[in-house]
Amino acid sequence: MSMIADFYGGKSILITGATGFLGKVLMEKLFRTSPDLRVIYILVRPKAGQTLQQRVFQILNSKLFEKVKEVCPNVHEKIRAISADLNQNDFAISMQDMQELLSYTDIIFHCAATVRFDDHLRHAVQLNVTATQQLLLMASQMPNLEAFIHISTAFSNCNLKHIDEVIYPCPVEPKKIIDSMEWLDDAIIDEITPKLIGDRPNTYTYTKALGEMVVQQESGKLNLAIIRPSIVGATWQEPFPGWVDNVNGPTGLIVAAGKGFLRSIRATPMAVADLIPADIVVNLTLAVGWYTAVHRPKSTLIYHCTSGNLNPCNWGKMGIQVLATFEKIPLERAFRRPKADFTTNNVTTQYWNAVSHRAPAIIYDFYLRLTGRKPRMTKLMNRLLRTLSMLEYFINRSWEWSTYNTEMLMSKLSPEDQRVFNFDVRQLNWLEYIENYVLGVKKYLLKEDMAGIPEAKQHLKRLRNIHYLFNTALFLIAWRLLIARSQVARNVWFFIVSFCYKFLSYFRASSTLKV
Numbered sequence: 313m314s315m316i317a318d319f320y321g322g323k324s325i326l327i328t329g330a331t332g333f334l335g336k337v338l339m340e341k342l343f344r345t346s347p348d349l350r351v352i353y354i355l356v357r358p359k360a361g362q363t364l365q366q367r368v369f370q371i372l373n374s375k376l377f378e379k380v381k382e383v384c385p386n387v388h389e390k391i392r393a394i395s396a397d398l399n400q401n402d403f404a405i406s407m408q409d410m411q412e413l414l415s416y417t418d419i420i421f422h423c424a425a426t427v428r429f430d431d432h433l434r435h436a437v438q439l440n441v442t443a444t445q446q447l448l449l450m451a452s453q454m455p456n457l458e459a460f461i462h463i464s465t466a467f468s469n470c471n472l473k474h475i476d477e478v479i480y481p482c483p484v485e486p487k488k489i490i491d492s493m494e495w496l497d498d499a500i501i502d503e504i505t506p507k508l509i510g511d512r513p514n515t516y517t518y519t520k521a522l523g524e525m526v527v528q529q530e531s532g533k534l535n536l537a538i539i540r541p542s543i544v545g546a547t548w549q550e551p552f553p554g555w556v557d558n559v560n561g562p563t564g565l566i567v568a569a570g571k572g573f574l575r576s577i578r579a580t581p582m583a584v585a586d587l588i589p590a591d592i593v594v595n596l597t598l599a600v601g602w603y604t605a606v607h608r609p610k611s612t613l614i615y616h617c618t619s620g621n622l623n624p625c626n627w628g629k630m631g632i633q634v635l636a637t638f639e640k641i642p643l644e645r646a647f648r649r650p651k652a653d654f655t656t657n658n659v660t661t662q663y664w665n666a667v668s669h670r671a672p673a674i675i676y677d678f679y680l681r682l683t684g685r686k687p688r689m690t691k692l693m694n695r696l697l698r699t700l701s702m703l704e705y706f707i708n709r710s711w712e713w714s715t716y717n718t719e720m721l722m723s724k725l726s727p728e729d730q731r732v733f734n735f736d737v738r739q740l741n742w743l744e745y746i747e748n749y750v751l752g753v754k755k756y757l758l759k760e761d762m763a764g765i766p767e768a769k770q771h772l773k774r775l776r777n778i779h780y781l782f783n784t785a786l787f788l789i790a791w792r793l794l795i796a797r798s799q800v801a802r803n804v805w806f807f808i809v810s811f812c813y814k815f816l817s818y819f820r821a822s823s824t825l826k827v
């Protein structure tokens with residue numbers, strides 16, 4: 313009997329960011345392990361021409377929720393989508409909905425955030441700081457609330473090398489930042505952003521750190537906990553291995569490598585790749601919800617959900633395994649063969665960017681123009697290079713996160729809970745996980761059929777032949793130009809030709825003798 317699953321039975325749970333990557337896995341697990349929960353309220357905004365209902369329908373009818381429908385056939389009735397925009401005052405929630413939320417909510421999981429690294433500071437503050445503050449205010453008016461779980465990131469203090477499970481204050485108070493965003497214009501915000509973020513690489517990590525400070529400052533009588541996952545990857549085991557549906561973090565680069573766009577990347581092969589599967593994050597989150605509500609720790613506990621100190625993997629090992637998997641299971645319609653390498657300094661990075669990224673894109677666009685089509689590869693490549701530059705900070709450094717609280721929690725779980733809500737990253741086999749991750753990218757993100765693998769392999773063979781042909785032609789042209797201009801090249805050429813001639817004559821003579 314799982315105490316955690318039992319705890320969520322009959323509960324009304326509010327999730328923000330439920331339409332996001334982590335939010336969906338969280339919802340799935342809740343429904344699957346506690347099908348008798350009362351309701352899950354999700355705050356959703358209409359998006360991309362879809363109504364709330366259409367968005368929920370799409371999520372529930374996805375592959376991710378197949379198992380849920382078996383154990384909880386009335387899942388549609390247990391999910392209550394509430395129209396909300398976290399960028400608006402009171403989240404633009406109707407009075408009636410707000411009343412319902414305030415009266416019934418037992419547990420809150422706050423996952424919503426902007427995870428864009430380069431978001432404008434005003435927007436990042438609005439979502440990652442102000443919205444967190446507003447949600448805490450709402451939570452303080454909920455008479456039945458047992459726990460408020462805030463999802464932050466292990467990189468909120470990435471300006472430090474060793475990070476403990478404590479909140480590190482930022483120099484400027486979040487309240488001052490929130491206030492200033494109201495009256496400063498965009499140009500001034502742009503100017504002060506580098507000064508405010510200081511030695512953090514982007515507005516995302518900075519505003520997530522401010523969000524944590526808000527949680528601490530506005531805690532009041534609330535029962536709070538903060539979870540800091542590192543780089544969230546595809547699922548490890550549940551509901552099935554390899555599930556992923558967006559391009560954030562390493563996923564986009566895996567796609568780019570598999571399609572042959574990504575040929576070199578500035579990374580430190582020995583740096584720790586602190587990936588953590590989404591289902592491990594979700595299992596820890598649910599265990600923390602239970603522990604916070606039932607055991608009511610005296611202070612706000614912070615839980616690091618990281619892999620580096622318990623079961624480290626590095627980017628070199630990950631890169632090699634990604635490419636090895638693409639050898640066996642290639643993606644369809646690749647631009648070039650999946651073949652990539654790490655660069656370690658600025659000069660080699662610029663060189664390989666020019667030779668392996670920009671030049672092939674320009675040549676391909678030239679070919680598209682010649683055949684009357686619209687060029688697109690240069691634009692795509694520029695975007696990839698921009699993404700690479702944004703991610704570089706995280707793949708050239710290692711961090712140490714202490715995990716005392718996470719390990720303490722593990723020791724408090726019953727053997728059954730340790731099994732059902734497994735967040736022990738030591739059990740993870742990286743090579744197997746990465747292979748399933750790559751497969752998941754193919755199947756669930758790109759929606760490619762496994763039946764297409766022979767054709768994909770054939771396509772790669774054609775690309776290889778084109779590559780050899782192209783290189784031979786390039787060599788001959790270069791050589792011809794050289795011969796026309798240099799006496800030394802002509803002499804070398806004469807020497808090679810006469811050598812080959814003598815060699816062939818010798819063979820012809822010796823074979824005639826034998827006969």
Ligand SMILES: CCCCCCCCCCCCCCCCCCCCCCCCCCCC(=O)SCCNC(=O)CCNC(=O)[C@H](O)C(C)(C)COP(=O)(O)OP(=O)(O)OC[C@H]1O[C@@H](n2cnc3c(N)ncnc32)[C@H](O)[C@@H]1OP(=O)(O)O
Pocket residue numbers: 427428429430465466467542543544559560561562563564565566568569577581627628630631632634635652653654695696698699702703706707
């Ligand atoms: C020793 C021997 C070695 C040999 C081995 C060889 C090695 C080979 C390598 C092969 C394989 C590779 C795989 C391993 C590489 C590992 C790299 C992993 C990097 C991971 C770092 C993550 C750090 C995370 C730290 C913090 C974690 C968090 O808390 S938050 C979650 C993370 N958030 C994000 O990831 C958001 C990042 N995205 C952005 O900020 C923005 O999208 C952007 C700034 C990058 C781009 O913004 P822009 O406005 O220009 O465009 P946008 O509209 O957003 O997107 C444009 C197109 O780009 C696509 N896109 C978006 N993100 C990614 C991405 N991560 N990777 C690739 N592509 C991405 C997006 O889909 C758009 O495409 P189109 O729709 O086609 O236009």
Ligand SMILES: NC(=O)C1=CN([C@@H]2O[C@H](COP(=O)(O)OP(=O)(O)OC[C@H]3O[C@@H](n4cnc5c(N)ncnc54)[C@H](OP(=O)(O)O)[C@@H]3O)[C@@H](O)[C@H]2O)C=CC1
Pocket residue numbers: 328329330331332333334335355356357359396397398399422423424425426427439463464465466520540541542543544545558560561
């Ligand atoms: N992915 C990762 O690698 C990591 C993530 N995290 C943290 O985990 C949490 C979840 O991240 P993840 O699932 O990856 O992110 P996603 O980008 O996939 O999801 C973000 C969620 O926030 C919602 N949201 C954004 N803006 C608004 C708004 N104005 N009103 C209502 N909802 C909004 C999105 O809704 P919509 O669908 O409408 O856009 C979506 O549901 C975040 O707090 C993030 O900081 C921490 C470490 C690593």
